[in-house]
Amino acid sequence: MRPRRGRRRLEPPHPDLPKAPTMLTTRYVSGSPNWLDLGTPDIGAAREFYADLFGWTFVPAGPEAGGYGMFQLDGETTAAGMPLAPDQGHPAWSVYFQSPDIDATAEAVRQGGGAVLHGPMDIWDQGRMAYFADPSGASFGCWQPNRNKGLDRVGAEGALCWTELYTPDESAALAFYTAVLGWGTSSMPFPDGSGSYTMVHPASAGPDAMFGGLVPLAATGGTTPHWLPYFAVRDCDATVTRARSGGGSALTPAVDLQGVGRFATLTDPAGARFAVMQGEPQDG
Numbered sequence: 001m002r003p004r005r006g007r008r009r010l011e012p013p014h015p016d017l018p019k020a021p022t023m024l025t026t027r028y029v030s031g032s033p034n035w036l037d038l039g040t041p042d043i044g045a046a047r048e049f050y051a052d053l054f055g056w057t058f059v060p061a062g063p064e065a066g067g068y069g070m071f072q073l074d075g076e077t078t079a080a081g082m083p084l085a086p087d088q089g090h091p092a093w094s095v096y097f098q099s100p101d102i103d104a105t106a107e108a109v110r111q112g113g114g115a116v117l118h119g120p121m122d123i124w125d126q127g128r129m130a131y132f133a134d135p136s137g138a139s140f141g142c143w144q145p146n147r148n149k150g151l152d153r154v155g156a157e158g159a160l161c162w163t164e165l166y167t168p169d170e171s172a173a174l175a176f177y178t179a180v181l182g183w184g185t186s187s188m189p190f191p192d193g194s195g196s197y198t199m200v201h202p203a204s205a206g207p208d209a210m211f212g213g214l215v216p217l218a219a220t221g222g223t224t225p226h227w228l229p230y231f232a233v234r235d236c237d238a239t240v241t242r243a244r245s246g247g248g249s250a251l252t253p254a255v256d257l258q259g260v261g262r263f264a265t266l267t268d269p270a271g272a273r274f275a276v277m278q279g280e281p282q283d284g
Contacts, residue, residue, distance in 0.1 A: 023208055023210050024154040024155040024160065024162070024211050026150060026153070026154060028145070029209070030099065030181070030182060030204060031097055031098065031181040031183055031202035031203065031204070032097065032205070032209065033095055033097055033154075033160065033163055034097065034098040034145070034149075035080070035141070036078075036080070036093065036151065036160055036229055037080035037082060037093070037094050038071075038079065038080070038081040038082070038091075038092075038093050038094075039083075039088065039089065039092055039094065039272075040081060040083065040268070040270045040272060041083065041085075041086070041091060042270065043058070043069070043081055045269060045270070046058075046270065047071075047081070048246075049246045049247065049268050049269055050071060052242060053239060053242055053243055054071075054073070054231065054233075055073060055158055056071040056072060056078060056079075057073075058071055058072075066083075068080065068081070069081060069082070072152075076152035076153040077151055077152045077153070078152070078153050078154075078158060078160065079093075079151070079160070090271065091272040092272050093227075093229050093272050093273065094139065094141050094227070095140055095163050095227045096143045097141070097181055098142070098143060098150065099144045099181075100144065101144065102120040102129065102143075102144040105120075105130065105180060105181075106130050108179055109132045109180055111179075112134075112135065112175075112176045112179050113176065114134045114135055114180070115132065115133040116130060117131045117139065118130060118131040123148075125146055126148035127145045127148050128146070129143050130142055134167075134173065134225070135176055136167050136168055136225040137224070138167060138173075138225035139226070139227070140227055155232065156232060157232050157233065157234055158231065158233070159231065159232060160230070160232075161230050161277055162211065162212060162229075162230035162275075162277060163213075163228065163229055163230065164212055164213050164214070164230070164275075165212065165214050165225075165226075166220060166225055166226050167215070167216070167217055167225050168216075168217045168218065168225060170198060170216060174200075174214070178203075181202075182202065182203045182204065183200045183201065183203055184200070184202070184203040184207070185199065185201075186199050186207045186210060197214075199212065199214075200212050200213065226273065228274065228275055229274050229275070230274070230276065230277045231274065231277070232278075232279065233276045234278065235278060236261075236262040236263060236264055236278035239264070239276045239278075240253070240264050240266065243266045246269065248266050248267055248269055249266065250264055250266055251273065252264055252265040259280065260279070260280065261277055261278050261279040261280045262278040263275055263276060
């Protein structure tokens with residue numbers, strides 16, 4: 001997290017387009033996603049890739065920010081990015097959740113069997129942050145707002161619209177995050193009757209504020225627990241094509257999910273994972 005310009009809230013720019021499959025808003029409450037950033041070895045290459053993919057521009061936060069900057073649409077911050085040194089880990093997107101007290105959250109992480117990787121620390125007068133790992137090793141951040149209240153745009157085209165946790169133990173993950181971030185849960189049966197999808201929301205806001213889901217790691221053939229951000233797009237297939245032509249790759253091809261929309265899981269040229277979602281048209 002680094003300082004940025006003032007916030008101005010916008011409605012989705014094209015109300016006649018399919019809506020993002022999300023209840024994410026910028027009315028952030030404790031436990032909800034409120035920030036997102038990319039660590040990458042080549043921020044210049046990343047800004048070109050995401051400019052072509054989502055129309056983002058990159059605005060550096062200033063010489064004191066160590067290369068950190070904001071990805072923006074129409075002057076609204078949709079994400080952030082920073083250069084990543086070889087000894088700082090692999091390229092990845094990081095999801096941050098709102099905390100009313102970062103220090104108390106850090107203690108809850110420790111008590112729950114997780115790890116405090118960085119912080120807690122103040123970021124000038126913008127807020128207070130820390131970076132954690134849950135007991136399975138999936139990393140995530142928390143942001144306690146001050147002047148910086150969070151992302152300017154979510155739930156709209158080119159912005160964060162959903163999150164997923166890929167975890168080896170759904171029950172253990174829910175217990176941990178409920179204790180640390182105060183979540184509630186709901187579920188949605190799969191159309192083929194093979195089971196159900198567990199969704200999460202801030203307990204203080206209820207199911208209407210759901211923002212993400214849990215995916216069993218074994219079901220995907222993956223080995224590394226992680227958080228995956230989804231970005232809303234107008235045309236999923238065209239976005240996959242652009243990602244490939246820009247040096248990215250498709251981990252899963254574009255597929256339809258009944259009642260939700262069409263989605264695909266991608267990597268950028270450096271290997272950072274993310275997903276895109278084309279929501280089904282909604283009445284009104």
